[in-house]
Amino acid sequence: MSAAAGRWGVDGLGVRYGGRAALDDVTFEVAARSVAAVVGGDGAGKTSLLRALAGTVRPSAGTVRRPDDRRIGYVSAGPGVWADLTVEENLDFAGRAYGLGAGRLRSRTAELLERTGLGEARGRLAGRLSGGMRQKLALAMALLHEPALLILDEPTTGVDPVSRVELWRLVAGAAAGGAAVALATTYLDEAERAATVLVLDQGRALLAGTPDEVLAAVPGRVVEAEARPQGVPAWRRGARWRAWSPDGSPLPGTTEVAMDLEDAVVVAQLAREQRSAA
């Protein structure tokens, strides 16, 4: 394994589509045996970053470190499976594409069908699977050849909570098995499980580091109240309100709360807006 012993990623990455910059000076790294999450809203640049890492988008600037094509596993934001092939035929195609021998293909298929719980559906057309099952199949296809770098573009979006847990079990298993996992998600609770997090906003890095480092990097403090606090930026969390005190000064009628990643992302965006307005 080269590229700094399985540390894959991008440095100073820029991606442009025509005249529009999708990514600007973004750095992201994922190490073997770990999960690195990319979070951000729609259009933040998550998919462009993962595509550049996978080699399907030509960067306009920066450096990309990635393994040989045959050691990359990729699940796109699309369906990622061939709807008119059965579960087993999809796995067979992926295995052959990655050059697996017949024996290894058989054993890996059996192992992954068992781990994903798709054994019963092996003869079913992928187009007739539920969303969660389809994503598990896409993940199984990406894991078949035991890739060094596993790239997953929102693998749990639109998937029911039980399937999300099962998918995460598979992702964690892949990392434990030695893969470097780069994963984009819009679910911040998922990102908190990752070793490192990159928060993207409008194609730029807003926050980066371990979840603890990200929380520590956020200025000021976050408070909670029954009613919306006045005069400060505030947002709803469940039935209550949260607000940000930029200089950390206490706000009357509120109580300070421990910030989580969701708060950190909101605060980082507010801070960026304040800087832009200034």
Added chain:
Amino acid sequence: MWAMAMKELRQMRRDRRTLAMMILLPVLLLVVFGYAASFDVDRVRTVVVGPLAQEVAGGLPDRLQVVETRADLGREGAVEALRDGEAVVAVVTGANGDAAILVDGADLFSARSVVTELRGRPELPAPEILFNPGLDTSTIMVPGLMGVVLVFVGTIATALGVVRERQSGTLEQLAVMPFRPRDVLLGKLLPYLGVAAVDLVVIVAAGMLLFDVPFVGSPLVFALGAVAFLFVTVGAGVLISTVSETQGQAIQLAMMIMLPQILLSGLIFPLQAMAAGVRWIGYLLPLTYFVQVARGVMVKGTPIDALLLPLGMLAVLGLAVLGLSIARFRRDLAPAGRRHRHDEVATVGAGAR
């Protein structure tokens, strides 16, 4: 209702291809096909052979356009000239002043015009019609229609197959897999070529059994022409798929490619009857050459050396269309450049560090 009409107008304005098809295409088709739609052949290529060739050539009706006189050739040479497509009419002169007029019945409309002309000229011998003595339409239409079927299977099915991959989002998945774009394309085309080849055998058999179409030439030469033609049609399908986002767009474009081929290839209207400008469009279309090969081999038994031009043109068009389609497909499938066969650090752009 007005709200609906406004919505439709706005959508129509943005779908420029459909708008162009609705406004420009009918005008274009009317002009082009207006000059092409004629069954009347005024001038028919004629060779005059035999000892009195020179003398007889001067006295022939205007319709018989003498392209060659050969005193050294006899009837056998004249038949060969018709079989090889050098002329449609051959006048064979004898030393004692007798003559025979041979007509290539595989060139249906030219042959009919000659027969009609000679009926009004009792001083000339009655024509002898070769290859298609009954001047049957089906005998010459069926070999050409095989080409149309191959365009359907090759172009439309291939375009739809590739666009389906794009529409369903799996093209991106293929782009990441360790395939070379060429492998993806050829692997995808191979089954379509196989199905089209089976189709070809079935329609040749059906043409012979149902319409009594003869097959007097070499199956190998026919197969060579068919394979070359299939490469063009399948390549056109891929090319269409690279500029189509949806299967609907692909069908629209395929139709725009098919219609001129059917009308300008000589399949229905004889090329000789078309205005020169329109005829030259026909010479750029692959079906034109497949029709020549199919009719030549099946109906007349034309040998390969007389079909080198259409076979060569099919090969050139096949290479050009398939090459262009591979280049465009490669751009779609591997936008980041070459496939990576080793771990790498790629540094790009002005901002690289």
